[in-house]
Amino acid sequence: MTDFDPGTPPAEALENDHLFAAWTATVAGELLLKVRTSGLEGKELKDAGDLASHELLMGLFAQYKPEDAVLSEEEHRGTAGERDRLSTPRVWIIDPVDGTREYSEPPRDDWAVHVALWQEGALVAGAVAQPGLGRTFHTGQPLVVPARTAPRPRIAVSRTRPPAFVQALAEEIGADLVAMGSAGAKVISVARDVTDAYVHAGGQYEWDSAAPVAVARAAGLFTSRVDGTELLYNQKEVRLPDLIVCRPELAEPILAFIREHGVD
Numbered sequence: 658m659t660d661f662d663p664g665t666p667p668a669e670a671l672e673n674d675h676l677f678a679a680w681t682a683t684v685a686g687e688l689l690l691k692v693r694t695s696g697l698e699g700k701e702l703k704d705a706g707d708l709a710s711h712e713l714l715m716g717l718f719a720q721y722k723p724e725d726a727v728l729s730e731e732e733h734r735g736t737a738g739e740r741d742r743l744s745t746p747r748v749w750i751i752d753p754v755d756g757t758r759e760y761s762e763p764p765r766d767d768w769a770v771h772v773a774l775w776q777e778g779a780l781v782a783g784a785v786a787q788p789g790l791g792r793t794f795h796t797g798q799p800l801v802v803p804a805r806t807a808p809r810p811r812i813a814v815s816r817t818r819p820p821a822f823v824q825a826l827a828e829e830i831g832a833d834l835v836a837m838g839s840a841g842a843k844v845i846s847v848a849r850d851v852t853d854a855y856v857h858a859g860g861q862y863e864w865d866s867a868a869p870v871a872v873a874r875a876a877g878l879f880t881s882r883v884d885g886t887e888l889l890y891n892q893k894e895v896r897l898p899d900l901i902v903c904r905p906e907l908a909e910p911i912l913a914f915i916r917e918h919g920v921d
């Protein structure tokens with residue numbers, strides 16, 4: 658996709674990290690939609706999308722944010738020297754395609770581009786583009802979570818790797834499971850009243866949840882590890898295998914179930 662021109666960021670995006678995250682995630686999503694119509698399928702489409710989005714994003718960060726480090730699913734810039742992500746004040750944590758499997762299954766829309774900014778110990782900005790919905794959700798314009806419309810809580814789970822304990826959790830709290838691809842799409846589904854909670858365990862990395870969690874926190878949703886501790890980013894160990902994102906009133910019932918029964 659050498660002919661894709663992302664254009665230049667709007668002037669305000671160069672001054673505002675929320676808007677820069679939103680712009681980069683949005684243009685990467687536009688590129689991914691183009692790649693998706695190129696005739697490729699299956700693994701070739703996944704690989705082409707991953708690579709195109711990753712290269713575009715790395716190029717944009719090199720051009721516009723040369724002082725910052727980048728932690729990407731595909732590559733870690735700044736893993737040594739003066740931009741070492743563990744000693745640099747600002748680190749962009751990005752997932753060029755989250756829900757890669759669903760991306761390769763058009764016309765599914767449960768896939769996303771994640772761009773988060775970690776600064777001096779905390780997530781300070783984040784954007785989740787859902788190109789299939791034509792929308793980018795970001796911390797510069799926090800989502801207002803609507804009142805719950807479903808009579809029973811809905812718990813979003815991985816389509817392909819749902820943790821076994823979530824079925825028992827759902828039975829305990831009288832919830833229904835909703836299978837969906839992409840950590841970003843699942844977190845956004847909670848904020849949009851498509852579901853009410855997202856519970857995962859068994860494996861994931863910082864880039865899978867950083868941007869969605871930033872957007873969720875800005876919307877006032879509850880976020881934590883499954884043991885109730887805080888989700889921490891830009892750690893030496895980038896595995897971050899479990900999380901809960903939910904409406905605040907569901908946090909205690911979910912955590913109580915896990916305290917009693919564990920997640921194995």
Ligand SMILES: Nc1ncnc2c1ncn2[C@@H]1O[C@H](COP(=O)(O)O)[C@@H](OP(=O)(O)O)[C@H]1O
Pocket residue numbers: 730752754755756757758814815816817818837838839840858859860861862865
């Ligand atoms: N058990 C596991 N181990 C490692 N990564 C996992 C995982 N379960 C989910 N993930 C990652 O979390 C993201 C969301 O998964 P899911 O769609 O199944 O909910 C996917 O990211 P990618 O699509 O970026 O690889 C997937 O690879």
Ligand SMILES: [Mg+2]
Pocket residue numbers: 730752754755756840864865
């Ligand atoms: Mg991912």
